[in-house]
Amino acid sequence: MTDLYPAADERELLRQAAATHTAASRDVESFLRRLPEVPGPADVAEYANLLSREERARADRQAAADAAGLRLDSLESE
Numbered sequence: 001m002t003d004l005y006p007a008a009d010e011r012e013l014l015r016q017a018a019a020t021h022t023a024a025s026r027d028v029e030s031f032l033r034r035l036p037e038v039p040g041p042a043d044v045a046e047y048a049n050l051l052s053r054e055e056r057a058r059a060d061r062q063a064a065a066d067a068a069g070l071r072l073d074s075l076e077s078e
Contacts, residue, residue: 010068017064021057028054 008016028050035043065071 010064014061014064014068014070017057017061021054021061024054024057
């Protein structure tokens with residue numbers, strides 16, 4: 001039996017991962033734009049959650065890039 005919907009190729013998975021990472025980064029930016037002058041405990045907790053989500057999305061994007069053949073040995077300057 002064949003699947004009605006073919007599996008996404010590595011490039012499409014990478015595009016989706018990049019879009020998810022972009023959305024997570026925008027959520028961090030949006031939070032920082034509305035951050036009060038004196039952040040409270042709830043603000044700190046929200047920021048931690050947003051950063052955690054953004055970092056997971058970045059790691060997923062990097063894994064998808066590696067799978068698509070875009071592996072970089074290092075981004076560091078020599």
